[in-house]
Amino acid sequence: MRISRFYQIQKTMLQYGLDELLPKHWQPWYARLFRRCAFWLRNRYPEHAVGARLRLALQSLGPVWIKFGQMLSTRRDLLPAALVDELSILQDKVAPFPGEEAQQLIEQALALNHISDLFADFDVTPLASASIAQVHTAQLRQDDGRIADVVIKVIRPGIRKQILADLALMDSLAQIAARFLPDGKRLRPREVVAEYRKTILDELDLQREAANAIQLKRNFEGSDSLYIPLVYADHCRNNVMVMERIYGIPVSDIPALQAQGTDMELLAKRGVEVFFTQVFRDSFFHADMHPGNIFVSREHPDNPLYIGIDCGIVGTLNAEDKRYLAENFVAFFNRDYRKVAQLHLDSGWVPAHTKVEEFESAIRTVCEPIFQKPLAEISFGQVLLNLFNTARRFEMQVQPQLVLLQKTLLYIEGLGRQLYPQLDLWKTAKPFLENWVKQQVGLPAIWRQVKENLPFWAEKMPQMPELFHRYLQQGPQQQQALLLQLQQLQLQQQQSNRQIINAILAAASVISASITLNQGNTWLSTTLGLFAAFFVIKALLA
Ligand SMILES: Nc1ncnc2c1ncn2[C@@H]1O[C@H](COP(=O)(O)OP(=O)(O)OP(=O)(O)O)[C@@H](O)[C@H]1O
Numbered sequence: 001m002r003i004s005r006f007y008q009i010q011k012t013m014l015q016y017g018l019d020e021l022l023p024k025h026w027q028p029w030y031a032r033l034f035r036r037c038a039f040w041l042r043n044r045y046p047e048h049a050v051g052a053r054l055r056l057a058l059q060s061l062g063p064v065w066i067k068f069g070q071m072l073s074t075r076r077d078l079l080p081a082a083l084v085d086e087l088s089i090l091q092d093k094v095a096p097f098p099g100e101e102a103q104q105l106i107e108q109a110l111a112l113n114h115i116s117d118l119f120a121d122f123d124v125t126p127l128a129s130a131s132i133a134q135v136h137t138a139q140l141r142q143d144d145g146r147i148a149d150v151v152i153k154v155i156r157p158g159i160r161k162q163i164l165a166d167l168a169l170m171d172s173l174a175q176i177a178a179r180f181l182p183d184g185k186r187l188r189p190r191e192v193v194a195e196y197r198k199t200i201l202d203e204l205d206l207q208r209e210a211a212n213a214i215q216l217k218r219n220f221e222g223s224d225s226l227y228i229p230l231v232y233a234d235h236c237r238n239n240v241m242v243m244e245r246i247y248g249i250p251v252s253d254i255p256a257l258q259a260q261g262t263d264m265e266l267l268a269k270r271g272v273e274v275f276f277t278q279v280f281r282d283s284f285f286h287a288d289m290h291p292g293n294i295f296v297s298r299e300h301p302d303n304p305l306y307i308g309i310d311c312g313i314v315g316t317l318n319a320e321d322k323r324y325l326a327e328n329f330v331a332f333f334n335r336d337y338r339k340v341a342q343l344h345l346d347s348g349w350v351p352a353h354t355k356v357e358e359f360e361s362a363i364r365t366v367c368e369p370i371f372q373k374p375l376a377e378i379s380f381g382q383v384l385l386n387l388f389n390t391a392r393r394f395e396m397q398v399q400p401q402l403v404l405l406q407k408t409l410l411y412i413e414g415l416g417r418q419l420y421p422q423l424d425l426w427k428t429a430k431p432f433l434e435n436w437v438k439q440q441v442g443l444p445a446i447w448r449q450v451k452e453n454l455p456f457w458a459e460k461m462p463q464m465p466e467l468f469h470r471y472l473q474q475g476p477q478q479q480q481a482l483l484l485q486l487q488q489l490q491l492q493q494q495q496s497n498r499q500i501i502n503a504i505l506a507a508a509s510v511i512s513a514s515i516t517l518n519q520g521n522t523w524l525s526t527t528l529g530l531f532a533a534f535f536v537i538k539a540l541l542a
Pocket residue numbers: 092127128129130131132133134135151153229243244245246247292293309310312
């Protein structure tokens with residue numbers, strides 16, 4: 001099976017003339033000889049450009065390859081623009097599988113004798129069908145007797161086996177490419193395949209998608225900007241997911257949005273706001289924001305509400321990633337390339353031996369042309385992409401979560417400008433970034449940190465005597481480890497105490513300074529102000 005599939009893949013690639021993607025001097029003599037002899041595998045589509053042939057070949061190889069092409073289409077950092085443009089029009093239109101089979105899968109997964117035990121009006125004709133799953137409509141009979149309009153998403157039968165087999169082959173091909181392509185090291189084909197493997201296998205697990213949707217819904221509870229359909233978690237399994245049916249307008253249907261009088265400017269701005277809120281407030285963002293997954297509510301078009309579906313792919317960021325992003329954006333838009341370079345060094349993103357002047361100059365070279373445009377037209381996604389590419393030359397390993405974010409940012413920008421071409425992204429995003437950066441420094445940040453640490457200390461304090469007791473009972477090596485643990489706890493506690501004391505002293509100085517200033521004693525208030533600054537710095541360094 002594996003050999004015949006391997007042969008089929010090679011055959012398809014040669015019949016679409018994809019060997020042309022490799023410059024002749026990269027191909028060993030035996031490969032060129034084989035190519036000449038294999039008369040039955042001629043390029044059948046010489047009239048098409050090589051990018052178009054790659055797209056058609058992937059399409060004919062099936063869903064796994066189509067999705068792989070779609071993923072590659074987001075890697076402008078790796079592939080030439082013409083190829084990426086072709087790949088980005090790959091569509092995974094796949095014939096639906098029989099609705100009766102979907103019904104059986106649902107009955108099995110939810111342990112139902114008949115689908116009507118739980119659902120009324122199950123429609124065997126799918127509402128939508130894609131390469132991995134298919135969606136049917138139904139009405140859910142709830143425990144309290146109420147009926148809810150729902151959709152049921154069902155994973156295609158047998159798809160997992162097919163995906164695993166193709167992934168194994170893809171990895172073999174990537175190994176060959178990494179070994180034989182002179183550019184194999186830079187393109188890192190095995191890592192690209194490994195990243196894809198994770199994404200596509202995650203998409204096969206609807207429990208995971210359900211959990212993501214529940215989390216995102218909770219994050220935007222009561223929001224005017226984003227609504228996530230309710231997931232019926234009790235009726236979700238790995239291959240079946242039941243959720244509230246929504247009736248919004250697809251975001252790509254601009255005439256329909258305009259016809260209902262949608263405030264397009266507000267809608268575009270809200271798209272950017274929702275994205276930045278997900279990234280900077282929640283550190284949890286929907287990372288599959290293609291237009292097919294975004295709808296707009298038909299209610300109150302003057303206060304437009306997005307509806308997001310398909311939370312199969314989400315990105316998360318840690319505090320360091322967020323700081324990196326926010327500070328870099330702010331430094332970028334101030335055209336402070338030295339700061340950008342320094343930030344990379346300070347955070348250890350590029351090795352310590354990097355020469356900051358060289359790095360600064362490289363960033364300036366790629367980014368300055370972007371700033372020739374008016375600020376309103378600058379693409380954040382492009383800025384990030386250029387930054388990643390430059391940083392990579394300086395040995396920065398780009399983090400997958402940041403690539404996911406950059407890709408989502410490009411989608412959001414494209415969408416925003418499609419809805420409202422005059423959208424000024426910078427103006428919309430700037431308050432978010434500046435606020436966030438501001439919140440990370442100064443007294444409020446210290447206070448927040450102290451508050452965050454208090455429960456930790458409340459929990460750890462009672463363990464101190466126990467740890468000490470255990471320490472006395474252990475052998476020398478374990479004693480050393482425990483001692484270290486104790487010392488760390490003590491250090492953290494001392495740091496936390498120092499921060500609290502300095503924060504209190506700084507606050508007292510600020511209050512006294514403002515009282516003395518009101519009383520007209522400028523000299524004393526200035527001195528107190530200096531004290532306040534001194535304590536803030538001490539708190540930050542503690
Ligand atoms: N809650 C819902 N209410 C109404 N329609 C829905 C809902 N969820 C999904 N659909 C419809 O089903 C289609 C496919 O759903 P979804 O995007 O979740 O599946 P998918 O298999 O992950 O597709 P793709 O990978 O192409 O995005 C959507 O484009 C939409 O038309």
